[in-house]
Amino acid sequence: MRESGLGCQAAPVNREQLSRLAHTDHPIKAPLDDEAVRRLLGHSLPRGDARVLDLGCGGAEWLLRALTLYPELHAEGVDISGDDLEQARRTALGLGVQDRLVLHQQEAAGFSSPHLFDLVLCVGATHAFGGLLPTLAAARKHLAPDGRVLIGEGFWAGEHSREAVEMLGDLSDLATTVDRVVAEGWTPVHGHVSTRRELDDYEWACWGSLASWALDHPAHPDTAQVLGTADTRRSEWLHVYRDTFGFVCLVLRQTSG
Numbered sequence: 723m724r725e726s727g728l729g730c731q732a733a734p735v736n737r738e739q740l741s742r743l744a745h746t747d748h749p750i751k752a753p754l755d756d757e758a759v760r761r762l763l764g765h766s767l768p769r770g771d772a773r774v775l776d777l778g779c780g781g782a783e784w785l786l787r788a789l790t791l792y793p794e795l796h797a798e799g800v801d802i803s804g805d806d807l808e809q810a811r812r813t814a815l816g817l818g819v820q821d822r823l824v825l826h827q828q829e830a831a832g833f834s835s836p837h838l839f840d841l842v843l844c845v846g847a848t849h850a851f852g853g854l855l856p857t858l859a860a861a862r863k864h865l866a867p868d869g870r871v872l873i874g875e876g877f878w879a880g881e882h883s884r885e886a887v888e889m890l891g892d893l894s895d896l897a898t899t900v901d902r903v904v905a906e907g908w909t910p911v912h913g914h915v916s917t918r919r920e921l922d923d924y925e926w927a928c929w930g931s932l933a934s935w936a937l938d939h940p941a942h943p944d945t946a947q948v949l950g951t952a953d954t955r956r957s958e959w960l961h962v963y964r965d966t967f968g969f970v971c972l973v974l975r976q977t978s979g
């Protein structure tokens with residue numbers, strides 16, 4: 723189990739720390755299991771010596787796994803969270819892949835690079851660009867000829883309430899999501915729709931980790947706040963979006979150059 727970063731100190735729990743704590747047991751910050759991540763990377767990386775960019779990388783788990791799988795791969799990650807990037811640096815050091823990983827703390831939309839990338843990832847972070855299609859437009863600018871994009875986005879899997887839209891944004895159903903991507907000049911060459919088990923495992927892991935930390939630290943001044951957040955978020959999931967939220971990852975190639 724990775725350390726939560728909160729330890730036994732009585733420092734206030736800020737938003738970044740809450741997020742890191744919630745992902746203690748699920749370092750991929752999206753509803754995918756380890757095998758799905760491995761298969762998606764396999765379909766996205768036809769060359770072992772690829773150059774990869776992750777926009778909204780969080781703790782750079784996707785990149786760390788790709789770097790571990792492919793010893794000649796080079797990766798760059800962009801995120802606004804200094805805490806997440808610091809954790810990524812520490813994990814990269816532990817894995818011995820730090821020399822092949824460059825991390826940038828900045829807005830993903832403003833990121834520019836002298837390189838083009840064989841793979842551009844953006845999983846669970848399309849809000850950084852204002853939605854799915856603006857994210858693809860940004861990814862296209864970073865993409866080498868014949869490069870691939872791996873994008874992960876939510877969709878509505880059933881009837882959804884106004885409350886769910888307010889919580890998760892203005893999503894489409896799965897077929898419409900893919901149609902919109904295709905209409906923008908992209909061809910899906912692989913995809914993964916998160917299973918009910920992956921979706922449930924992710925939510926239980928997040929809110930369970932928060933709750934466990936609170937119960938394990940009864941004397942911490944923020945215990946009540948952390949337990950309250952875990953209760954609220956678990957309840958929102960179960961009451962508002964468990965039966966209607968889906969998540970898809972698409973591996974995309976440009977339909978024409």
Ligand SMILES: C[S@@+](CC[C@H](N)C(=O)[O-])C[C@H]1O[C@@H](n2cnc3c(N)ncnc32)[C@H](O)[C@@H]1O
Binds near residue numbers: 749777
């Ligand atoms: C749900 S997490 C996904 C992290 C990672 N892609 C993964 O799958 O593990 C969303 C990430 O987007 C980052 N983010 C949000 N807005 C951003 C922005 N404007 N620019 C860069 N990163 C942003 C957050 O800090 C967070 O790490």
